[in-house]
Amino acid sequence: MSTANAYLTVRGINIDVVYKDIKNLHIGVYPPVGRVRVAAPERLDEDQIRLAVIQRLPWIKRQRQQLQAAIRQSRRELVTGESHYVWGIRHRLQVVVRPGRAHVELDGDRLLMYVPEGTKSEQRNKLLQNWYRQELRAQVPALIAQWEPIIGRQVSRWSIRRMKTKWGSCHRETGHMWFNVELGKKPPRCLEYIVLHEMTHLLERNHGDRFAALMDGFMSDWRTRRDELNAAPLADEDWGRAEAEARDQ
Ligand SMILES: [Zn+2]
Numbered sequence: 001m002s003t004a005n006a007y008l009t010v011r012g013i014n015i016d017v018v019y020k021d022i023k024n025l026h027i028g029v030y031p032p033v034g035r036v037r038v039a040a041p042e043r044l045d046e047d048q049i050r051l052a053v054i055q056r057l058p059w060i061k062r063q064r065q066q067l068q069a070a071i072r073q074s075r076r077e078l079v080t081g082e083s084h085y086v087w088g089i090r091h092r093l094q095v096v097v098r099p100g101r102a103h104v105e106l107d108g109d110r111l112l113m114y115v116p117e118g119t120k121s122e123q124r125n126k127l128l129q130n131w132y133r134q135e136l137r138a139q140v141p142a143l144i145a146q147w148e149p150i151i152g153r154q155v156s157r158w159s160i161r162r163m164k165t166k167w168g169s170c171h172r173e174t175g176h177m178w179f180n181v182e183l184g185k186k187p188p189r190c191l192e193y194i195v196l197h198e199m200t201h202l203l204e205r206n207h208g209d210r211f212a213a214l215m216d217g218f219m220s221d222w223r224t225r226r227d228e229l230n231a232a233p234l235a236d237e238d239w240g241r242a243e244a245e246a247r248d249q
Contacts, residue, residue, distance in 0.1 A: 004037070008046065010053045013060065017049060025049070027056050034064035078124035084111055086135070088187030095124070104131035132184035133160045139188065140179060143195040150218060153202040167229060170198040172205055186229060193225035 004016035016037045026039040040049050053060070076082060082093045091111040102115045104127060115124060137160060144155045156175035163169070163180045167190075170177045177198045183191045196219055204211045215222045 006046065008050060008053070010050055011057060013053075013057075015049075015053055025052050027053065027060065029060055029063035029067065031067050031070075034067045036060055036064075076125065077121045078113070078128060079121070084128070085185040086111060086132075087184070088190070102127050104128060129162070129181060132181050135184045136160045136179060136181065136191070139191060140195065143192055144199070147196055147199050147218075151196075151199050151202060153199065155199060155202075168194040168198045170201040172201060175202060189225050190229045193219065193222055193229065196222070197226075 005019045006017040008015040008017060013036055016035070018037065018039050019042045020039050022039060022041050025041060025044065028037045028039070029035070030037060036053075038049055038053065044052075076084075078093065078095065080093060080095045083090045084093050085091070086106060089109075091106065091109055093111045093113060095113045095115060097117050097119075098114055099116050100114070102113075102119065102123075104111065104113050106112070113124060113127065115127070119127075140158060140160075144158065148154060154175065155177055158177040158179065160181050161178050162182075163178065167180045167183060168178060177195075179191070179194060179198075183194060197215070200211060200214050200218065203214055219225075
């Protein structure tokens with residue numbers, strides 16, 4: 001990234017301006033903190049840049065909020081008081097320190113984590129991941145069994161794993177499927193959508209018209225479920241993908 005040629009403050013937001021030999025003005029909001037950088041054609045003066053930024057302010061603010069939410073999401077210490085989603089419902093974490101085997105359980109709207117003294121946040125995180133994995137393992141078989149006769153194909157093997165950019169994947173030749181452990185945080189209807197989506201790949205590899213038509217036949221509201229799933233970022237969002245850039249017309 002090149003050094004800024006000018007610094008502006010627009011409505012309390014600091015903006016780095018880089019003049020370039022370009023036709024259009026570009027505004028970018030960059031991770032991790034939502035730094036705003038404008039690449040401006042050399043012909044524009046400061047007032048014109050300021051005006052362009054003001055016009056884009058609602059968008060800039062939205063990008064910054066998303067980045068900040070992603071930071072909050074990724075910085076989990078696994079301490080009492082944090083909220084964690086389980087099957088689409090927010091639960092308050094309560095860490096109970098006591099000797100014995102570490103384990104996690106739901107108790108009404110609380111998510112209880114029992115750990116021996118000295119358990120580090122990294123270990124607590126691993127414990128919670130394993131618990132989500134178990135939750136998913138308990139739900140997936142019934143979904144597969146429900147859809148197999150409808151799809152007319154068998155799922156030979158499936159597993160739960162952490163994936164940074166996908167909710168699920170399917171190896172068509174072997175019939176092996178993977179489901180993202182993060183699905184345990186989403187409403188059960190989203191898991192069902194992903195299971196069905198991956199199983200539909202046993203009939204159609206690509207996401208073209210045929211795939212959409214098959215999905216329409218199986219699950220009329222699949223688009224709503226998909227949008228719900230993608231409304232929030234994956235917890236382990238890769239900063240490169242969070243980067244947003246706008247182009248001024
Ligand atoms: Zn797919």
